Amino acid sequence: MRNNLAARLGVWSAHHRRTAILGWLLLVVLATVIGGSSGLRQMSDSERGAGDSARAQKILDDAGLGTPAGELVMVSGHTAGGWRQAAADLGGALQRTGLVQNVQPPLPSAAGTDALVRFELKGDANTAGDRVRPVLDAVRDTGRAHGEVRLYEFGRASADHELSGLLGDDFKKAEFTAVPLALGILLVVFGAAVAALLPVVLAFTACMAAFGLLTLASHQLHLFQTTYSVMFLMGLAVGVDYCLFYLRRERDERAAGHDADTALRIAAATSGRAVLVSGVTVMVAMAGMFFSGLMLFEGFAVATIIVVCIAMLGSVTVLPALLAWLGDRTDTGRIPFLGRRRGRAARESGALAGAVLRPVLARPKLFAGAALAALLVLAAPALGMKTQELGLQQQFGSDAPLSVAYQKISATFPDGPAPALVVAKGDLSAASTKTAIDELKRRAPGARVTLHPARNIAEIEVPLADSKQALAELREHTVPRTLGRAPGVRAYVGGELAGSVDFNDQLKSGIVPVFLFIAAVTFLLMLLCFRSYVIALTSIALNLLSVGATYGVMTAVFQHGWGAGLIGSERVGAIESWLPLFVLVVLFGLSMDYHVFVVSRIREAHEGGLATRAAIGEGIRRTAGAVTGAAAIMVAVFAVFATLSMQDMQQMGVGLAVAVLLDATVVRMVLLPSVMALLGDRNWGAPRRTAGHRAAPRPQRADQGAYL
Numbered sequence: 228m229r230n231n232l233a234a235r236l237g238v239w240s241a242h243h244r245r246t247a248i249l250g251w252l253l254l255v256v257l258a259t260v261i262g263g264s265s266g267l268r269q270m271s272d273s274e275r276g277a278g279d280s281a282r283a284q285k286i287l288d289d290a291g292l293g294t295p296a297g298e299l300v301m302v303s304g305h306t307a308g309g310w311r312q313a314a315a316d317l318g319g320a321l322q323r324t325g326l327v328q329n330v331q332p333p334l335p336s337a338a339g340t341d342a343l344v345r346f347e348l349k350g351d352a353n354t355a356g357d358r359v360r361p362v363l364d365a366v367r368d369t370g371r372a373h374g375e376v377r378l379y380e381f382g383r384a385s386a387d388h389e390l391s392g393l394l395g396d397d398f399k400k401a402e403f404t405a406v407p408l409a410l411g412i413l414l415v416v417f418g419a420a421v422a423a424l425l426p427v428v429l430a431f432t433a434c435m436a437a438f439g440l441l442t443l444a445s446h447q448l449h450l451f452q453t454t455y456s457v458m459f460l461m462g463l464a465v466g467v468d469y470c471l472f473y474l475r476r477e478r479d480e481r482a483a484g485h486d487a488d489t490a491l492r493i494a495a496a497t498s499g500r501a502v503l504v505s506g507v508t509v510m511v512a513m514a515g516m517f518f519s520g521l522m523l524f525e526g527f528a529v530a531t532i533i534v535v536c537i538a539m540l541g542s543v544t545v546l547p548a549l550l551a552w553l554g555d556r557t558d559t560g561r562i563p564f565l566g567r568r569r570g571r572a573a574r575e576s577g578a579l580a581g582a583v584l585r586p587v588l589a590r591p592k593l594f595a596g597a598a599l600a601a602l603l604v605l606a607a608p609a610l611g612m613k614t615q616e617l618g619l620q621q622q623f624g625s626d627a628p629l630s631v632a633y634q635k636i637s638a639t640f641p642d643g644p645a646p647a648l649v650v651a652k653g654d655l656s657a658a659s660t661k662t663a664i665d666e667l668k669r670r671a672p673g674a675r676v677t678l679h680p681a682r683n684i685a686e687i688e689v690p691l692a693d694s695k696q697a698l699a700e701l702r703e704h705t706v707p708r709t710l711g712r713a714p715g716v717r718a719y720v721g722g723e724l725a726g727s728v729d730f731n732d733q734l735k736s737g738i739v740p741v742f743l744f745i746a747a748v749t750f751l752l753m754l755l756c757f758r759s760y761v762i763a764l765t766s767i768a769l770n771l772l773s774v775g776a777t778y779g780v781m782t783a784v785f786q787h788g789w790g791a792g793l794i795g796s797e798r799v800g801a802i803e804s805w806l807p808l809f810v811l812v813v814l815f816g817l818s819m820d821y822h823v824f825v826v827s828r829i830r831e832a833h834e835g836g837l838a839t840r841a842a843i844g845e846g847i848r849r850t851a852g853a854v855t856g857a858a859a860i861m862v863a864v865f866a867v868f869a870t871l872s873m874q875d876m877q878q879m880g881v882g883l884a885v886a887v888l889l890d891a892t893v894v895r896m897v898l899l900p901s902v903m904a905l906l907g908d909r910n911w912g913a914p915r916r917t918a919g920h921r922a923a924p925r926p927q928r929a930d931q932g933a934y935l
Contacts, residue, residue: 230496231496231500232500232503233495233496233499233500233502233503233543234492234495234496234499234500236495236499236543236544236547237491237492237494237495237496237499237543237547238491238492238495238547240543240544240545240546240547240548240551241488241491241547241548241550241551242551243548244548244549244551244552245548247544247545247547247548248545248548248549248552250545251432251541251544251545254436254537255432255433255435255436257439258435258436258437258438258439258440259435259436259438259439260439261439261443262438262439262440262441262442262443263439263442265442265443265446266442267442267445267450268445268446268449268450269353269445269449269450269451269452270449270450270451270522270523270526271284271288271353271449272284272288272293272353272726273285273287273288274449274522275451275521275522275523276726276729276730277520277521277729277730277732277733278725278729278730278732278733279702279719279720279721279725279729280719280720280721280722280725280726280728280729281721281726281729282719282721283648283649283650283719283720283721283725284650284721284726286650286652286684286717286719287650287684287686290679290682290684292679292682292684292686293351293352293353294352295328295329295347295348295349295350295352295355296347296348296352296355296356296359296382296383296384296387297345297346297347297382297383298327298345298346298347298348298359298362298380298381298382298383298384298385299343299344299345299380299381299382299636300317300343300344300346300366300378300379300380301341301342301343301344301378301379301380301632301635301636301639301640302314302317302333302341302342302343302344302376302377302378303340303341303376303377303378303379303635303639304340304341304375304376305340305375305376306340307338307339307340308339309340309375309376310333310340310341310342310376311333311342312373313369313370313372313373313375313376313378314333314342314344316369316372316373317344317365317366317369317378318330318333318344320365320366320368320369321344321346321362321365321366323365324361324362324365326348326349326358326359326361326362327346327347327348327349327362328346328347328348328349329345329346329347330344330345330346331344331345331346334640336639336640341639343636343639343640348362348384352383352384355383355384355387356383356384356385356386356387356388356390356391357388357391358384359384359385359387359388360388362384362385363380363385363388366378366380379631379632379635379636380632381629381632381633381636385629386629389623389627389629390452390622390873391452393623393872393873394452394453394456394873396872397456397871397872397873397876398455398456398459400867400870400871401456401459401460401867401868401871402459404867405463405863405864405867406427406431406463408860408863408864408867409426409427409430409463409467409860409863409864410423410424410427412856412859412860412863413426413427413467413471413856413860414562415856416471416475416852416856417474417478418561418562419557419558419559419560419561419562420559420560420561420562421553421556421557421558421559421560422474422478422557422558425470425474425546425549425557426466426467426469426470426471426474427467429466429470429538429541429542429545429546430462430463430465430466430467430470430538431463431466432541433462433466433534433537433538433541434458434459434462434463434466434534436537437458437462437530437533437534437537438455438458440533440537441454441455441458441529441530441533441534444529444533445526448522448525448526448529449522449526450526450530451523451526451527453873453875453876454526454527454530455530456868456876457527457530457531457879458530458531458533458534460864460865460868460879460880460883461530461531461534461535461813462534462535462537462538463864464817464860464861464864464865465506465509465534465535465538465539465817465820466534466538466541466542467857467860467864468820468857468860468861469502469505469506469538469539469542469820470541470542470546471853471856471857471860472498472501472502472820472824472853472857473494473495473498473499473502473542473543473546473547474494474546474550474557475498475852475853475856476493476494476497476498476853477490477491477493477494477498477550478490478557479849480493480494487551487554487555491547491550491551494547495543495547497827497828497831498824499542499543499547500827501823501824501827502539502542502543503539503543504752504756504819504823504827505539505819505820505823505824506535506536506538506539506542507539507752508748508749508752508753508816508819508823509531509535509816509817509819509820510531510532510535510536510539510816511748511752512745512748512749512812512815512816512819513527513528513531513532513535513812513813513816514528514532514744514748515528515741515742515744515745515748515812515815516528516741516808516809516812518737518740518741518744519733519734519737519738519741519808520733520736520737521730521733521734521737521805523805524737524805524808524809527809531813531816535816579851580847580848580851580896581844581848583896583897584843584844584847584848584896584900587896587897587900587901587904588840588843588844588900588901588904591900591901591902591904591905592901592905594897594898594901595897595898595901595902595905597897598893598894598897598898598901599772599898601893602772602773602775602776602889602893602894602898603772603775603776605775605776605779605780605889606772606775606776606778606779607779608779608780608782608783608786608787609775609778609779609781609782611782611786612778612781612782612786612802612807613786613800613801613802614731614734614801614802614803614804614806614807615727615731615801615802615803615804616726616727616730616731616803616804617799617801617803617804617874617875618633621799621874622873622874622875623872623873623874624796624797624872624874625797645691645722645723645724646688646689646690646691646722647688647689647691647697647698647701647720647721647722647724647725648686648687648688648689648720648721648722648725649667649685649686649687649688649689649701649706649710649718649719649720649721650684650685650686650687650718650719650721651664651684651685651687651710651716651717651718652683652684652685652716652717652718653683653713653715653716653717654683654715654716655678655680655683655684655685656680657713657714657715659712659713659714659716660685660710660713660715660716662713663709663710663712663713663716664676664685664687664709664710666708666709667687667689667705667706667709667710668687670705670708670709671687671689671690671701671705672690673689673690674687674688674689674690675687675688689701689705691724694724695724695728698720698724698725698728701720702720702725706718706720727804730804731804734804734805734807734808737808738807738808738811741808741811741812742811745811745812745815746767749763749766749767749770749815749819750763750764750766750767751763753766756823756827757826757827757830758911759910759911761906761909761910761911762826762910762911765899765902765903765906765910766819766822769818769822769894769898769899769902770814770815770818772894772898773814773818773886773889773890773894774810774811774814774815774886776885776886776889777810777814777882777883777885777886777889778807778810778882780881780882780885781802781806781810781878781881781882781885782802784796784881785798785799785801785802785874785877785878785881786798786799786800786801786802794869794870794877794881795870796869796874796877799874802878803874803875803878805875806875806878806879806882809879810879810882810883810886813883814883814886814890817861817883817886817887817890818886818890818894820857821854821857821858821890821891821895822895822899824850824853824854825846825847825850825854825895825899826846826899827846828845828846828847828849828850829842829843829845829846829847829903830842830846830911831846832845832846832849833911839903839904839907839908839910839911840904840907843900843903843904844900847895847896847899847900854891854895855891857891858887858888858890858891858892861883861884861887862884862887862888865879865880865881865883865884865887866880866884867880868880868883869881869884
């Protein structure tokens, strides 16, 4: 075997196993302790946003003028005025908490049977969700004391509190469900407890170390709430898969009659190399999110790069050390039934793959066309994909108490779109500034102005009668022709609608450079790995088909509601705005797991003397068991996220699970072999500078006949 970097790492770790194992444990403990003691820093509203709305919020944040967290409580009675006593008691209960301010008198509804109580929480709005519990209790106790009325509460603080609780519960559910699922699948794959535990333990400890390092990184790059969930999702799936590929090859070589040292060297030089290439590809692909121009994606990039890097390093260092230390004890804890069937199952897996491949390689045009048509059909709904930042009521589900409260309040007190917030910074005492503000008020009837002379900041709320059209008019004409002409004044339009529009616009403009970066890097890495521009181009084309099919399934399930009820979800009419870009990046990275692993084995067989078509069959048959097990683990882990409470987590889980399933079946078992069979020896075409470095195929041995 070649003495490549992975082989050298594996041999060093096997000969210095105590250093490798203790070093790994030290890394995990130090990262966890130091990171845990430093505290997580979450991104502010201005950091999460983009464009002018983020600039407007940044001016307010820097001046300490952030908008307080507002809350609404609707007191609903059966008769006109039946809410009065409950509303009065509610006002007193809220004041007694000492946490609220600006409690407004009850606003009766048109029918008189309901009243709306408005108030704000004191302090920083970004942390209001952590302090709102006594207020929620006061509302709940008031409702219990007045059984004849119903109280519905909705606001930023209560929503953040609910979101924080759901994320915590969901993370625990994912952790306590995904890990046992992965362990169960590995028990089936290996038939022994120790062999099954190794990948899970390494992946879990890699996640622990990554959590600590990410917490430290959050002091420089503030993070979004779901970043930890994304990290755990990626870390567990990738970490288990890398260890599985490595361990499976080592056990296969032992079963072929090699001694422990030789088997480990072969596994390090082959699967270890594939793990390094795959890991680097995933990390570089994730780095593409830095080109999005959004801090949200920069946080996702840092999180996934950290966890993938640690999982990759653990797979090529501490895993060989553990295998060298355990030796034959890796098979300790054999499951009686599974242990007896493991070898037979491996043979059956290869036989099944061979049975699938025979017709595929015999009629590659037919199967390539059929697989391509199937993926295009799945991708068709993506042509009508609609993306938007899902509201809290959509995130929680229509039956959640918070969503019910939002719907009840909105139906009874319809205020139309939330007003835009124009933030102007400049010399408020200047005559030109005063004139500009007066002109803005004249051009925008109903505008309300709040001045902060000490900070030279003006906040102007402008009603948006017809939503996006009014926002565009305000930004493109009204503000530039008024405040924009005042010397020394900077004016930006913010607010909920403006923030959503700016975020989506940045996503649309950012996806092109992200895709170009990922495609270019994938091409270069595949070219360096396989010395073939044909394989590099094929990799990109297959990935794009997988991404398109995944987008189509996500659109069908969540935008149109086809089959959403089967996974406990519902139709929300759109895809969460950040998911398409995220899914594109993740799929380009994760698909390299299987692609590198499978094509490396095909190339190995070809360089061993087999003709291209025979090498395709040999490589896929030999890797079928590992790919099946790895895909099952990834699908299981991602499917767990599809059962969580948050709509964006459900969409991400379904998207990634479908993508891996399609990639491991339709793409790797049908489309990849049929396309490679059609290309024949052109698969190994390389530029002149790299062709000379590729080893020429050795003569075919007598016992290596054609695959068909």
